[in-house]
Amino acid sequence: MDKVKVIEIKKSVYESNDREADMLRQELKSRGIFLLNLMSSPGSGKTTTLKQTINQMKNEFKIGVMEADIDSDVDAITIAKETGVKSIQLHTGGMCHLDAGMTKQGLDELIENDIDFAILENVGNLVCPAEFDTGATKNAMILSVPEGHDKPLKYPLMFSICDVVLINKIDVMPYFDFDMDECIKNIKYRNPNATVIPVCAKTGEGIDKFADWLREQIKANI
Amino acid sequence: MDKVKVIEIKKSVYESNDREADMLRQELKSRGIFLLNLMSSPGSGKTTTLKQTINQMKNEFKIGVMEADIDSDVDAITIAKETGVKSIQLHTGGMCHLDAGMTKQGLDELIENDIDFAILENVGNLVCPAEFDTGATKNAMILSVPEGHDKPLKYPLMFSICDVVLINKIDVMPYFDFDMDECIKNIKYRNPNATVIPVCAKTGEGIDKFADWLREQIKANI
Numbered sequence: 001m002d003k004v005k006v007i008e009i010k011k012s013v014y015e016s017n018d019r020e021a022d023m024l025r026q027e028l029k030s031r032g033i034f035l036l037n038l039m040s041s042p043g044s045g046k047t048t049t050l051k052q053t054i055n056q057m058k059n060e061f062k063i064g065v066m067e068a069d070i071d072s073d074v075d076a077i078t079i080a081k082e083t084g085v086k087s088i089q090l091h092t093g094g095m096c097h098l099d100a101g102m103t104k105q106g107l108d109e110l111i112e113n114d115i116d117f118a119i120l121e122n123v124g125n126l127v128c129p130a131e132f133d134t135g136a137t138k139n140a141m142i143l144s145v146p147e148g149h150d151k152p153l154k155y156p157l158m159f160s161i162c163d164v165v166l167i168n169k170i171d172v173m174p175y176f177d178f179d180m181d182e183c184i185k186n187i188k189y190r191n192p193n194a195t196v197i198p199v200c201a202k203t204g205e206g207i208d209k210f211a212d213w214l215r216e217q218i219k220a221n222i
Numbered sequence: 223m224d225k226v227k228v229i230e231i232k233k234s235v236y237e238s239n240d241r242e243a244d245m246l247r248q249e250l251k252s253r254g255i256f257l258l259n260l261m262s263s264p265g266s267g268k269t270t271t272l273k274q275t276i277n278q279m280k281n282e283f284k285i286g287v288m289e290a291d292i293d294s295d296v297d298a299i300t301i302a303k304e305t306g307v308k309s310i311q312l313h314t315g316g317m318c319h320l321d322a323g324m325t326k327q328g329l330d331e332l333i334e335n336d337i338d339f340a341i342l343e344n345v346g347n348l349v350c351p352a353e354f355d356t357g358a359t360k361n362a363m364i365l366s367v368p369e370g371h372d373k374p375l376k377y378p379l380m381f382s383i384c385d386v387v388l389i390n391k392i393d394v395m396p397y398f399d400f401d402m403d404e405c406i407k408n409i410k411y412r413n414p415n416a417t418v419i420p421v422c423a424k425t426g427e428g429i430d431k432f433a434d435w436l437r438e439q440i441k442a443n444i
Binding site: 041042043069070071072074094096123124125126127128131144146147148150151153154155156157169171172175176 | 263264265291292293294296316318345346347348349350353366368369370372373375376377378379391393394397398
């Protein structure tokens, strides 16, 4: 099995996460690094989406990935093996989210590899990760069709703070009571400015639109 | 739209949640009340599973349901409308889990209605709810097929503390890369004593087995 670096991250020592996050964002901008924070429920397809996206963009950018999990290294190994980009595993030691200080512990390792596009795959959780600014340039989330179109009503903060919402697993829409129009309406109710992109990470459908969105954001950040 | 009682729950004042949870469990036992704590990711089918289960058991037990959500009352209204049992909505005010003190705030309301089987539908989250003992007699969780069979490897504590794991949405197994044997193996790796029941809450398949399991537990608790 491929080996990936595993970092057991420590609790942050900073008193104000918001301040630390702003400082990290500024530092990344001055170094010309774009940081994407990707969030979702467990099993919504974060790793598969990243695989497809990275394979479309890795010839244009020097990409590095941080996979945050409470336990297990399977995601970092998958990314390393199937995309070839630098991938590290962050073990949160039971913690349900990452904050800016924790993100920085992973970034220090990626920056040594001279990357310009860093991706943080956050812990699978629609609640806590929304409460902690990681210092990311942009926040993205995935809502998958089987979870249902009512989720923006139940997890308001997550949908409010994300710049882009991917609606994943659209290939199985015929088998679920999922109303796409209602879903987009619910997302826009929480966040009128959110970009919504339906995708199927398994087949790659729609991932080109997400890659285009990312290219625009990265360009705007320089 | 039907009206249900909404309780804005407050942060617990107790120093030791474990002690408070044990006391609550004892109190419930002495009153002859069985409390089930049902947990899962967002969109795994908690409310649909409860609807089917309650409709199979409501003639044998006086059931009351607490629906915990950060926001929205849709689940409590659905349960009240489609099962007719007493249902209250707990708003957690952004909190990602319920502890024993918070559960008690909802139970005080249900106990007035002379129930003997109380159900707490916890916040949709595979991380934090596992860390806080609610005082429940038994813990149940749902893992749905679209989430993938690897989830017990990534969310170890949740699978360790649950007495029963329902594998929901088995009707869509043909459309997902889900390996049932592997899933059961992963659950047993985290918790050799867990009972595993495959179900389809939408059609009701397997819910009779969950109801039988609940009857046994309720009987053992008297």
